[in-house]
Amino acid sequence: MTAKVLQNQAGTTVPNDTAQALSPLPLMQLSTGFWAFKTLAAAHELDLFSWLSGSPGTTSEELAEHLHIATRPAEMLLTGAAALGLLSKRDGHYVNSPVAEAFLVRGKDTYFGGWVQMLDQRLYPGWDKLTEAIRTNRPTTWDPDRQESLFAGEDPELLSVFWEAMHSISTLTARSLADAVDLGDTDRLLDAGGGSGAFDTELCRLHPRMTATVFDLPAITPIATGKVAQAGLSERIVAVPGDFFLDERLPGGHDTILLSMILHDWAEERGREILAKCWDALPDGGRVIIAELLVNDERTGPAPAALMSLNMLIETEGRNYTPAEYTRWLHDIGFSDIRTVWFEAPGANGVVIATKRAVA
């Protein structure tokens, strides 16, 4: 008989039901998970990784002097960051590990620090009230009685943190999507709820004949316009303001519509409504691509998708759905050739792709 397992956040599994393996260690690992996160978040907030980039490294005394703090916490922070694989030690000096150098140094195009900051400032306090969200079935990061949706009336400072985060995640996810799915025959991409245009920028860079439209709420499209201009792609990517619920139709003239991290924000009924609008906007032979952290059909994981789903509980009316659920919604609308392609990326572990075919 297969042993039951506990799955930790990193996706590793440990036996939990055989007599000799019974130990509270997995629980110790789970319950101290936030120590690791807060160490990363503090080091990032203190700009440790950007400061170390390109330098010969630091000792605890040097860090203490640089931050005007006592040597004790400086030493503890450096040791903690090294233990987590964020720093390594060379000739008595702490230096960035390759992962910190690649993803936690401000200004690099692979910068991932926006995500760390967003989790620390916005989601960590929301997760602190997870039990309340479970009891009430309501978000904890905003108040549905005072705000129409997560996306309405956001504090501008947190909004910019959110977009730094989304952009870094989605740029990396777009690269994995492009490796996993052949998009070479896509000429005109519509990125519905495209946010900062990270997917469009990355996919247009990789596919020279592709042009793209980022469709999003009027408050968000200027962010995409700015990011696209920074990438030098303003001639191939336009940002069009709109609302996929209020507008009767999505912009037409596109052969592929991407929905990345959109459907998990909404209840099933609203998700089906968005997909039906994709159907109406596509030509015969056009396709829709749903990119998400997909929960498996058995609803046992994987951990990143299952935990993102709980994140949707504290943030939205949605949840992370399974390929079987998306397949049913797409099938009901009329889509065919529905398939799931799995890959690994920070913002998605796969896509569900479907084609619009005229009825024979």
Ligand SMILES: C[S@@+](CC[C@H](N)C(=O)[O-])C[C@H]1O[C@@H](n2cnc3c(N)ncnc32)[C@H](O)[C@@H]1O
């Ligand atoms: C989680 S973000 C995903 C952004 C982007 N697709 C990505 O993966 O980087 C959800 C996006 O949906 C957009 N959105 C929310 N409600 C919308 C609506 N009614 N019409 C159009 N876009 C909307 C938000 O502004 C936001 O950009």
